[in-house]
Amino acid sequence: MARRNFQNRKPYRYRPPKFRRSKAAKNRVSATQILITAALVGTFGGLAYSMASKGGDSSEPMAVAALAPSPGEGASDISCSSIFVVDGDTFRCDGKRIRLQGIDAPELDGHCRPGRQCTPGDPIASTDNLEGLMARGTTRCNQTDTDRYGRIVARCTSKGVDLSCEQVRSGHAVLRYAPISC
Numbered sequence: 001m002a003r004r005n006f007q008n009r010k011p012y013r014y015r016p017p018k019f020r021r022s023k024a025a026k027n028r029v030s031a032t033q034i035l036i037t038a039a040l041v042g043t044f045g046g047l048a049y050s051m052a053s054k055g056g057d058s059s060e061p062m063a064v065a066a067l068a069p070s071p072g073e074g075a076s077d078i079s080c081s082s083i084f085v086v087d088g089d090t091f092r093c094d095g096k097r098i099r100l101q102g103i104d105a106p107e108l109d110g111h112c113r114p115g116r117q118c119t120p121g122d123p124i125a126s127t128d129n130l131e132g133l134m135a136r137g138t139t140r141c142n143q144t145d146t147d148r149y150g151r152i153v154a155r156c157t158s159k160g161v162d163l164s165c166e167q168v169r170s171g172h173a174v175l176r177y178a179p180i181s182c
Helices: 023-027 031-055 062-067 123-134 163-169
Strands: 076-080 083-087 090-093 096-100 139-146 152-158
Touching: 083 123, 096 163, 123 163, 152 163
Parallel strands: 096 152
Antiparallel strands: 076 139, 083 090, 090 096, 139 152
């Protein structure tokens, strides 16, 4: 039986697949991204202008109200009968995953993605505080958006108390992601 000579063999070198982009390519902004951004800015700018011109007084902050609806202006009303609190800013309402708008609460162990700077604080206390707020009475939510994880982003109240504002006021969350007025 012949023996193979492995001494003259080239060492294995990993070559990434062809579809991977270089770091420089990842940092480049494509013309399509620029056009989409310009179109969105133009659309919302026009919306803010038309709302301000209809209002009569252009000094009112109409554009902010258009971008961040108050609890009464949401896309759809959700009334919760069965609630399970996941953490200080997320819960399940009748099987629907809901994320409170405009806040970020401390993440439970193992929930903070690598490379992300998560909100400091006690995640258990934040979760318990949200459970206590929701135990007061019926929880009602007004959907304002859907996040990249498929969760409903909403402004929610329980017995007339805005849950996002109360979590921030009590120190169990911080304002982040969207402007809200408390």
